Amino acid sequence: MVTRPASPSSRARLASARGTPRPDRQMAILLAAEKLFAQHGYHGVSIRQIAEEAQVPLALVGYYYGPKSELFHAIFEHWQGTIQERLALLQQVLAGPPTEAFLRQVVEAFVRPVLVQRASTEGEYYAQLVGRELARQTPETHRVLTEFFDPLAHSFIDAIHAARPGHDRARAAWAYQFALGALLHHITDHRAPTLSRGRNQVCAPEAAALLVDFITAGIAAVMPLPSSLSPSPTASPSPRRRAPSPSTTSRRQA
Template identity: 60%
Template sequence: MPATKTAPAAARRKGEAPPRPDRQQAILLAAEKLFAQRGYHAVTIRQIAEEAGVPLALVAYYYGPKQDLFHAVFAHWSQTIDERLQALEVASRDPADPLTLTRIVEAFVQPVIRMRSSPEGQYYAQLVGRELAYNSEEADRVLREFFDPMAHRFIDALHHALPQGSRADVAWGYQFALGALLHHLVDDRIERLSHDLNKASDPAAAERLVRFIVGGLRAAMPISAQKSQPTPPRRRQA
């Protein structure tokens, strides 16, 4: 969370109560919720202030213009990126292990799905899936600062686990995997399409998504590279 800004004492009206840290948090949570539900451009600072139950001027006092508040929401959740990178480090220690690819994908998927399934993380997960999938100045700033460095780490680890393809091949695979993950975060149609047998927030969906992405990554490698891989010997029939 960004550090609290200090307003000059002379700028405060006589008798005005100083801002409280709980108000700062309320503003951040309100912005996260409204950005996730309506989209960045459909939300005004006034609506955020009303949702947070604070005076309009207090939003700018703490966070400045709307684009900086948008950025602050992602800064607040940056520990989720650290969690994924820590899991990646453990998962990629032995690229030759047949399970390494699955473990890397688990590090990519599972922390986000857990967040999506939790009451405190559901709005942020929806915000990531909704806003970062579109080209905009605000999203590009967030992607470059928070998500691109993580993406490069994952692509490098995946390349070590999939040496039959080039890093460029693996980058395509990462892009497709990201699309599957982001769509899962924001789309609730699975409930309707499954006749309410499946729930969008079901954390058990993570295992299915991991298997789907692992299979897709392997299939996305060049055809010639797949054919060149040794085929396990067939067992003789008795």
């Protein structure tokens, strides 16, 4: 994370508050903001509350991150590694040999890293933050979606489109949005124990394969293969069409 330099006068005022530099304080601020934004929303949290949650002097929040909007952005920058992992897995699928499992492999790359992230100590709050805030139309969320999530979305839409020849890309975009809805609901909903009468747990590991099956089947249902390309018990695997290079256009598809 890039630390923003303070002015000479600011450094003087902060000297006694900071003491010996402690990078753990910078991370404590980030995690406190993530938790509070997830619980109360971006506009429901003050910088003072974040400082109190992080147990740091108020001045340090501005010193490390600047205004609240930059702190919000920094949370998503912190988690960018998961986005890169999803894209790297997708590129492995695109570079691999043709297979009938192509669509499922695309879905695996879309889903699996997110579930690993959700299982981490911080992942629950981040999942809540994504589910709660990114659906809002604000300058802060627009910036995050455009910078981090739209390029990811376009890459997966292109891959879905390549997996289902004969359909236009607009339908692939719908399929992506439906898949995203299923994934977001799975990582943010807490009613699994209630709805299953105690038999299921929130984001249980055994649900991962079921979610992949569900999303794959849903995409296949709205974008079926032409009858001439549909697999049969004796048919050899059909060659898949290569996806174009990941798009970096800023059109909203996340």
